Amino acid sequence: AQSVTQLGSHVSVSEGALVLLRCNYSSSVPPYLFWYVQYPNQGLQLLLKYTSAATLVKGINGFEAEFKKSETSFHLTKPSAHMSDAAEYFCAVTANTGNQFYFGTGTSLTVIP
């Protein structure tokens, strides 16, 4: 069985501050992990993915995430927040033999000017 938990349904940061969105996973098999971003009334857009290669993964828009097996975490970070980063962020997990994704409940990011 697989699942992800996103800690903090709402996160607020000041423009220019560090963004840290937390995701912990549970998986009985080696996981593949993903972060998606959703802007209002739009579909989800892939930010980055971990598929058992490098543990530090760089994505679009300056985001990156680090896979830490010992902590079962895959937290999303960005050094400096922009106003355009305000959106809903979802963490997801699947297995290398899986057809299904398991999504977290999402974290709403607010950027304060």
Next chain:
Amino acid sequence: SQTIHQWPATLVQPVGSPLSLECTVEGTSNPNLYWYRQAAGRGLQLLFYSVGIGQISSEVPQNLSASRPQDRQFILSSKKLLLSDSGFYLCAWGRVSYEQYFGPGTRLTVT
């Protein structure tokens, strides 16, 4: 490149009316296809997925159904809508151990 389309973009339907949402994918063959529902302020709920024509797996018992009449076409239907069917419906395509790509979504309001 692959693209995924959904229509309509928005829909307002009365309780008890039928529903048909369509999703099509271009630029790939034999994709896995998925229907998700997103209720206001909540995460994604997987409704159905399909690994091939005519193969549908249902994740949540409800008054919705799905069909895959062609390789790159996925349809979500209901014979009689309920108020609780309101939400944002997302179609996605993907492959085993591969990322999923999402369509633009359909906003359904049942009145």
